[in-house]
Structures are given as C-alpha cells and as structure tokens.
Amino acid sequence: MTTVDPVQPAASATDALPTIPALSEIEEAARSLEGVINHTPLEYSLHLSEVLGAPVSLKLENLQRTGSFKVRGATYRLSRLTAEERARGVVAASAGNHAQGVALAAQQLGIPATIYMPLGVPVPKLLATRGYGAEVVLEGPTVAVGLERALEHSERTGAIMIHPYDHRDVVIGQGTLGLEIMDDAPDVETIVLGIGGGGLIAGVAAAAKARAAAEGRTVRVIGVQAENAAPYPQSLTEGRPVQVDTKPTIADGILVGRPGDVPFAIIKELVDEVVTVSDDDIARALLVLLERAKVVVEPAGAVGVAAILAGKVHSAGRTVAVLSGGNIDPLLLQRVVAHGLAASGRYMTIRIPLPDRPGQLSRVSELLAEAGANVIEVLHTRHGQGLQISEVVLQISVETRGQDHRELTLQILRDAGFRPEVLPD
Known part of the structure; x- marks a missing residue:
C-alpha cells in the first residue's frame, strides 16, 4: 500500500495559525505527497494563444488520480491526523470529486471512511468512490442534506469531518498544484482557474505569489465563477463571506453559495480579479477542449478556458488555465456537447x-x-x-x-x- 509521509499535526486550531500559508508549508506538503499524486502535464494551446493574443498553456489536472485536484488537499489533510484521530475514521459529503479524493486518501492511509452522497449522484462517481473502499451512504436529493447527515455522523461516532475546502490543511494541499505550475512554466504571468468554495485558488495563489516574490517578480491570479453560483464578487466587495442565492448550472462542481472562511481570507489578499461566465460560455469551452486540445473536462474544470474564450481574461504574457477536473458523466457530456454546438451557432x-x-x-x-x-x-x-x-x-x-x-x-x-x-x- 502506498503511504504518505506523516506530518506532525498543528498543536492548536487552524485559526491560531497565520492566515496565508507560507511557501515552506506548501513545499513540505508537496514532499509528503510525492509518489501519491501525479505531477500533471502542462500543455501549450495554439488555439487559445491565438484567442488571447498571448501564450496559453493548459494545466491538465483532469489527468490527476481520481480525475481532479481534490485528492491533493484530501490526502494532505488526512496525513495530518493523529493516530487517535485516524482510528476514529473520517466522514465527508460530496457528489463526486471530493468524495473520490477522500476515499482514495483514506484507502492509502488505512483510515475508515464514510461518504454521504445524494440519491441522484452519477453512477460512475458512485462506483469510483466505492471502488476506493469507502462506505457510501446515499441520502437526500442534494449534497446539503448529505452534509447535515455527515455532521450528525461525526458528532455521533467521533469520526473526523473532512471539509472540501474550508480548512487550512486542505488549502495547503491544493497549493501544491501552484508549485507545479511555477516549476513547469517559470515565465508564467497569469494563472486562471475556477472558484467554488475557494480552496484550490487560495492554495494556488499562496504558492504562486510566494514563489514569484522569492524570484523578484509578480504573477497574477484570476478566479472564475459560474454566473449562477457566484458569491465571491459580492463577498469581496463587502469584505466578508456572503451567502447568495444560486441557480442551477452545468458547472455543479463549483456550485457553492457562500465562500469558505479560510480560503476567503486568503483570496481577498492574493487573488487579483474574479470574473463570471455563463453556462453557454462553459459549454463552448468544453467543445473547444474536445475538438482542439483532445481532452475531456467536466464543466467546473473548464471555466478558466471559458473566461478566455469569452474575453474576460486579459494578459500580455504566458497564461496558464487550470483544467481542474475531468469527471463528467457520459450522458451529461452528450447534452453539454449539443448545448455547446448550439451556443456556437x-x-x-x-x-x-x-x-x-x-x-x-x-x-x-x-x-x-x-x-x-x-x-x-x-x-x-x-x-x-x-x-x-x-x-x-x-x-x-x-x-x-x-x-x-x-x-x-x-x-x-x-x-x-x-x-x-x-x-x-
């Protein structure tokens, strides 16, 4: 069984630690994850470079183990648990990527895992989560119901609740993706990626900004949200996490109504801009990625490319768009491709x-x-x-x-x- 190098857990609550993770913390996380996660490829896109008028590369995190970046933060978070906490097991709620990330991390570390998933979860995600050895409980029509049940499970059994984004260790683990971008594209000037709760962009921004500062230069980080689920623009304006009403979106992986407290504190300091894209923009992006880049990406993973195609990103230097996940149900892919064709005329x-x-x-x-x-x-x-x-x-x-x-x-x-x-x- 593959193992993760144990890291001594913090002696106090995460809110007693500095808000923004230090570069050394993210580098330590990267070392602990060696051999467990994949260092995913970075590929140049001629088509997107022509659209933007500057070199564009794609960070293919859709090729990560479990098909998304979530395994980074989940594995690092679980590796920080004490022996006593590991014995109690972990619990999470998710409709897909977080579920698979936690399930695989728990399997690697020998930790019992229970995952609450909604009744309508796509079959491929359900089978994959079970395949990693987790106990799956199907409960309610939405992830929100599953989250309530997971919290009740944690209180009842003592299992450790693994939040998908609102924990400092999760943010640090996701930040290892930022280190890979800086290693593979040392001249990068702009990084574009999606925002749900904010864990990924918070970690990437912390890693990229710190690495660039150490090299005596700067890097811009642009976040992208779906128009129908965009709490960050208003939250950043008000200077605090704000709950907003959401509408259905094909980018269900980033359908979050309120920013996480931990990532928001980092994002408001480090992220340069947040833009939104429509479902039509996202569908067009998926179609372009299929036809031009020959990659399969889920809607939430394509929002960075959608922002470039929609003219929401402006950059004069090398730009990296993160394809954060590739777990798309084949039936949804069929509908999205048809939608993308229609949106493209x-x-x-x-x-x-x-x-x-x-x-x-x-x-x-x-x-x-x-x-x-x-x-x-x-x-x-x-x-x-x-x-x-x-x-x-x-x-x-x-x-x-x-x-x-x-x-x-x-x-x-x-x-x-x-x-x-x-x-x-």
Whole structure:
C-alpha cells in the first residue's frame, strides 16, 4: 500500500495559525505527497494563444488520480491526523470529486471512511468512490442534506469531518498544484482557474505569489465563477463571506453559495480579479477542449478556458488555465456537447408551421440545401400546440457552420414565406 509521509499535526486550531500559508508549508506538503499524486502535464494551446493574443498553456489536472485536484488537499489533510484521530475514521459529503479524493486518501492511509452522497449522484462517481473502499451512504436529493447527515455522523461516532475546502490543511494541499505550475512554466504571468468554495485558488495563489516574490517578480491570479453560483464578487466587495442565492448550472462542481472562511481570507489578499461566465460560455469551452486540445473536462474544470474564450481574461504574457477536473458523466457530456454546438451557432432545432398540402416538406428541404445546412433529424406531425386544423408542424435539426451561417439559413426560410422558430437546446 502506498503511504504518505506523516506530518506532525498543528498543536492548536487552524485559526491560531497565520492566515496565508507560507511557501515552506506548501513545499513540505508537496514532499509528503510525492509518489501519491501525479505531477500533471502542462500543455501549450495554439488555439487559445491565438484567442488571447498571448501564450496559453493548459494545466491538465483532469489527468490527476481520481480525475481532479481534490485528492491533493484530501490526502494532505488526512496525513495530518493523529493516530487517535485516524482510528476514529473520517466522514465527508460530496457528489463526486471530493468524495473520490477522500476515499482514495483514506484507502492509502488505512483510515475508515464514510461518504454521504445524494440519491441522484452519477453512477460512475458512485462506483469510483466505492471502488476506493469507502462506505457510501446515499441520502437526500442534494449534497446539503448529505452534509447535515455527515455532521450528525461525526458528532455521533467521533469520526473526523473532512471539509472540501474550508480548512487550512486542505488549502495547503491544493497549493501544491501552484508549485507545479511555477516549476513547469517559470515565465508564467497569469494563472486562471475556477472558484467554488475557494480552496484550490487560495492554495494556488499562496504558492504562486510566494514563489514569484522569492524570484523578484509578480504573477497574477484570476478566479472564475459560474454566473449562477457566484458569491465571491459580492463577498469581496463587502469584505466578508456572503451567502447568495444560486441557480442551477452545468458547472455543479463549483456550485457553492457562500465562500469558505479560510480560503476567503486568503483570496481577498492574493487573488487579483474574479470574473463570471455563463453556462453557454462553459459549454463552448468544453467543445473547444474536445475538438482542439483532445481532452475531456467536466464543466467546473473548464471555466478558466471559458473566461478566455469569452474575453474576460486579459494578459500580455504566458497564461496558464487550470483544467481542474475531468469527471463528467457520459450522458451529461452528450447534452453539454449539443448545448455547446448550439451556443456556437453550429446546431439548431427549428419548428416550422406548414400548410397541410403536398410538397411543403420538399420545399423546405430544397431551401436548406440552398443554404448549405446539413439536416440531422426531422419530425413531421399534425399534432402540436397552436396549430390550426389545416396546418402541420415540421421540427427539424440542422448542422450549421457558425452564427452567420445560422442566421443566413433562417433568413432564407423567412424570405420564402416560412416562419421558423428556433427551439431551445
């Protein structure tokens, strides 16, 4: 069994320690994680470099063990437990990446682990977590319910609660990713990565800023949140963690309504800028990464690239975008790719009411051929809301070459007297 070099735990609570981890602490964590985590690749992206107008490299943390960065912080956090604490076991709540990180870390260290996951958790994540030896308890519709049950479990059994981001040791463990970036891209000027609760960006910022300062230079760190779950902009404005209402987002890995206290204190001091991206931006980024970089990334892991493509990042020097995870359910990937194609103007489904007489379907087909649109799927029916008794409806999915071609296709149909309506993807 692979083991982690034991590190003596702090003698006092984490809030008695300096807020920002020292470079030496993160370097010590990196040494303790050698042989346990992967030093993930850094690959140059010609396409993103052309978009940004500056060299862009991708930090492929989606290739990390368990498929995300979470194993770094989880392993370091568990390695700091005393023998007595390890014997009590650990408990966590997660819908995916944190669950797998804690499960693998506990397996490596021989610590009993219980993970609470929501009832609707994707099957691949459930099987992976169980595969690492953790006891999985399916409870409630959301992670919030699982978190309540995990806290109750901790109080009832004495198991150590492992928070996904709001603990100093977790932040230090995630900071080892920042050291790898600085080692592999010593001329980096800007690092772009996603923010959920804040553990990853807090650790990366602490490591990168300290390493750059030791070398007599600076590095910028830009955080990215999903528009539908973005507590950091308001929290930074008010100078304290603020709870915000969230909406569903495809980037469920960073769907957090309130910053963690520990990472927020670091982020407000070290992170230079926080921007937001839409679900359409994220879907486009996933599509670009598939087509141009040949990598599979989960939505939360692609928000840095989404920000670059959306023009939210400005940098004149080498930029590194962190792909923080690759655990995406195949069925979700299928839907996201379709969404990304639609958002890029390369796919649309249109609804066209037609007079119920021969030749109308043939005429529409001729017009689409004239426009150069490729037909993917056709539904021709007399049943539908808003139809008169003398009408039928044609629902047709077509592949186009971009926004301009999409608009041209629609205009050709309109000029011929049809009333095409683009349906939401």
